[in-house]
Amino acid sequence: ASGEHVPVLVIGTGYGGSVAALRLAQAGVDVHMIEMGMAWDTPGSDGKIFCSTLNPDQRSYWLRTKTKQPLNYFLGFPIDRDISRYTGILDAEEFSGITVYQGRGVGGGSLVNGGMAVTPKRENFSFVLPSVNPDEMYDTYYPRANAGLGVGLIDSAWFESASAYQYSRVGRKHAGRSGFPWGFVPNVYDWDYMKQEQAGTATKSALAGEILYGNNYGKKSLQKTYIAQAKATGRVTISPLHRVTSVAPAAGGGYTVSIDQLNTNGDVTNVKTVLADRVFFAAGSVGTSKLLVKLKATGVLPLLNDEVGKGWGDNGNVMCGRANWLWDPTGSLQSTIPCSGIDNWTAGGAFAEVAPLPVGIETFASFYLSITKNPNRAQFSWNAATGKVDLNWQTAWKQPGIDMAKTIFDKINAKEGTIYRTDLFGVYKIWGDHLTYHPLGGAVLNKATDNYGRLAGYPGLYVIDGSLIPGNTSVNPFVTITALAERNIEKIIATDL
Ligand code: FDA
Incomplete structure (x- = not known):
């Protein structure tokens, strides 16, 4: 309620917020x-909480009148459709050179993501978080995060027979024939439930095209893990459809938080x-950076340092498809939950997930989301004329990431005698280079904050989400965001409270 006094207010309910x-x-x-x-938490008129990618x-979508599907073309035709404006689950937030996809709702990105729960290789950790001691992360906080999130691996024997993973097996075959290491990728999906979906004994979710707009069954989003546990303590209150607009030092100590209540x-x-x-x-990363940049520039939090808004990266995300020969069908039934990846990080700077193309028909296409070591970093800044925060990323800055992804797929295409698909992101367009699913940075650890997320200049203000990470995690980011939050909150509880 307005005028209330609370000991701790957390802005956002994604990974960082839920751990805190x-x-x-x-x-x-x-x-x-x-x-x-x-x-x-409430079903719609069709009895389901979330809608499927097959029928959005x-x-x-968050406040749009037309869908903005990441894969926006099929067979060269645009596939976006009209929808009514609503506080939907996936935000396709447009900056001048990039569209940043983010989850909106209690659970944040965990509601919409692929559930791939990957711990970076230890040898790459100094690149991911240079100011953090790897021993404490790999001995304590990564295991704690994996346990808290409910991370598990696919049953490798079942994998061989599941028709819904034919696309992954084709991915393995092609990686292997070109000499690339291929491996299973852990996930938070309930693999026993997945087996029942494939066997036809449970209501389908991953096998019914559910992912980008939420999974009705099977996926262990934060609502089922950290947030459920937090609610069970009886000490956590959540206000959905409330947006923080300002955080200002209060005269008698503490902070005055301004909040807009929204309708749908x-x-x-x-x-x-x-x-x-x-x-x-x-x-x-985007939400925290936007707030901090605005509050610094408008004189509400003037003591924030000049690192605020800097060090933003796209985790090197680029997408592409390959056209297979007719003897390599990838399956008309494809699980939306990916389970494998191709690792060429050390030699070529790319880690590619073998991703589904769950359109319900045989496409003879292999589809991939690559995470690359793209070195480009962007900055958020306050635009007084528009009253908005801009991001200076340019589309051309994706090129290093494309070149790194090509170290894998040019080789596979040469070996298989195949070509890239040119009909998935436009007409004669190979690369999905207009977007990221993995925004990181903007309030980088040990730069905008101290080495535990305390904001410079303001005791009692903390950052505890993906904005702490300097732009790249070498793999999918949420396990690292969770583990870093576990590390930082333990220190803050021990020393600040
Ligand atoms: P996160 O974005 O999760 O949460 C922030 C929350 O704050 C949101 O709920 C938002 O609505 C809320 N918020 C923002 N501004 C606010 C304000 N002013 N007031 C109140 N609330 C506000 N990662 C991975 O590891 N494996 C994967 O398979 C995938 N796949 C994937 C697919 C897709 C489609 C997307 C969009 C993303 C992924 N990701 C992923 C990325 C992953 O989901 C992402 O890195 C994390 O959710 C980020 O966690 P954070 O805690 O930083 O913020």
């Missing part, structure tokens, strides 16, 4: 979480202020 809320509550602290998206409705059209229906002793920024 659970551990603070377990330490006996009352926590209030503010989430701009919906609760996603208003639940799919995205209109502001109420404005509230809350006094908080401590505030954790967990609005994601």
